[in-house]
Amino acid sequence: MQHDPSGFSQAVEFAQLALTLHDAEHVDETVESVVRSAVLAVRGDAAGLVLSHRGGRLEVAAVTDPVVETIYRRQLETGEDPMLAAAAAGRPLHVPDVMTDPRWPQLSEVLSELGLRSVIHVPMLLGGRGAGILSVYAALPNAFSADDVAVTHILARHASVAVATARRQENLAQAIDARKLVGQAMGILMERYGLDGDRAFEVLKRYSQDNRTKLRDVAQHLIQTRQLPTGEAKDQVPPFTA
Template identity: 55%
Template sequence: MALSEPTDVFDAGAFAQFALELHDAAGVDETLETVLQFALQAANCTYAGVALAARGDRAEVGAVTAPVVDTLYRVQIEADEGPMLTALTGDTVTVPDVATDNRWPSWQTAAVAAGIGSVLQVPMKVSDQTTGVLSLYDAEPNAFTVDDEAIAHILARHASVAVATARHELSMAQAVDARKLVGQAMGILMERFDITADQAFAVLRRYSQDTNTKLRDVAEQLIQTRKLPH
């Protein structure tokens, strides 16, 4: 069935405002918080959460509106099965009635115990790559309508781009910070041992490889302690 347009309550103007708030968010955490607060209002659901794709085909908890969502995410991660993990493969997952859906037994037990009646899991994609999942939960069975699913897909599209942008900006900031730290550490070595910049960098890189420590962390330790790792 084709998804309908969002209801009049959350029209184009509301989503435009949502997009502006995402643009103004200061980082990944703030971006996710904006997504979840809007999701609670737009879908009128009980709880919401975002799980993010991690390295090694794993998932990690991005943000949640209540501890119960964190618990349900971790149950799935530990059991390596559940609706969120299924959605992370790229397909939208709906669970109209948690009590009667036994596709994921361990998750079902935890969800029923938590008082969850229905669930909607929507992939967050960037260039056909699934980067996360927007999860909506309601205490009542059959709570999510076709309109709710349409809204969730729009939210997921906005969220995927915003999170990707925030992650990229964070990565760039960390890279700049790392270069600064390495530069400071090289300066310390050059002054102490009267060596060239290339030699100083070679020393840091050797300690990084020998101790299996990130170059940034080796540099930071040298700056703080004035000593290289053992």
């Protein structure tokens, strides 16, 4: 049985790209790694990644070239949105040549003017839900093969998991940081006013509710200024009435 050296080399390269994604610790670092990896994996000329947030809000999270952000904006302006069509269908959308594809004439003209002719849009799915969209572009028509679409699809799966993991890590770090801040703020109130822990926490919570401010922000304000958000003088006892 003969081995395919080029295929083996590509497999090794792709495995390394996947490891790079999972090694990234923060969301920003992860999405930047995703778009760089996408360009390398299929030898494209540019790539971009849009993340989906709660409520359906879309965010351009990373691009390898400012031209990609221009493309995303034009899609929304013209109402011709193959990127969202791919997300709605839940499967990759490959346009071999934008100049011969009749589905998005205005956008095709824009892409051509920007020097891009081929595109792959791949939805990023996690747990059956849309997490974002990975897009890769090339200057030449028919630049991407069916194998390139498959590779981008696999990369998008890795990216979905990597981004979700990075988000969890950041949320956990923020939660730990918030607990530390609240603990320090409680200590200040306990020392200054002779409160116990439960009462000190109730004071912070009341100020958070009354000022419509996150508990973490109330705590940070107290630590930095030695005052509660309403501007109480540092030696003035806050109202402890229920």
